[in-house]
Amino acid sequence: MGAVSSLFDTQVWSQFLRENWIIIAVALVLLFAVINLVKTMLKWAIVILIVAGLFIYSGITIDQIGGAVSKVTDGTVDTLKTEAQEVMLKEARDAVYTSNGDGTFVITTPNLKVTGAAGDDKVNVTFRGVSLGKWNVTDTLKGFIDEARKHPAPAGS
Structure with a gap:
């Protein structure tokens, strides 16, 4: 440090x-x-x-530079993850759930895109066009997915 x-x-x-x-x-x-x-x-x-x-x-040293870059990167990703979770709670009612027919799904909101497979314990999360990687399905994420299932995408879209 x-x-x-x-x-x-x-x-x-x-x-x-x-x-x-x-x-x-x-x-x-x-x-x-x-x-x-x-x-x-x-x-x-x-x-x-x-x-x-x-x-x-x-x-x-290169280690110090790498450490500083890692610290800034980790802080930025953590901030984005926190902000994404907050947006997830706010935009759950606007989420549109699309089932791909093969067990996979896509949930979209104005700021989020969540993709995964039914029953998996991890999903891919994209926030404002930036991939935040694979997330474990926590209670917050499970609630978001459940709320989104109430809003299926119109047929043919």
């Missing part, structure tokens, strides 16, 4: 910039030269090497 928080600490970055401004300036000149002069895929490999070299020199 401490390593990730230091990644976003402005004092750490400010101190690093003051101490290493010459190296950063040289790296930026190299980056611009490579981007402007090299016209192949090799250009991007060189750019990645220069940026990675700066990170390594600064003492920030």
Whole structure:
């Protein structure tokens, strides 16, 4: 946790910039030269090497960067899941249940799409066009599915 928080600490970055401004300036000149002069895929490999070299020199490890990205991603997904559950409760009455005839179903609302198979303990949930993966069928989700079954899609749709 401490390593990730230091990644976003402005004092750490400010101190690093003051101490290493010459190296950063040289790296930026190299980056611009490579981007402007090299016209192949090799250009991007060189750019990645220069940026990675700066990170390594600064003492920030790939694990710290990966940890920070994972933390932000996990937080975003958790927020989306919570919001999707709230919307699920609000939009249950507007849900349209479509049975595909093979035991699978699709439930749609203005913001959600839930797909699964009857009797399965997991369903796929999509919230505002973003897949949130497979969810276990909890009481909330079971209630949503049961409410949606009361609103079947019109025949032929």
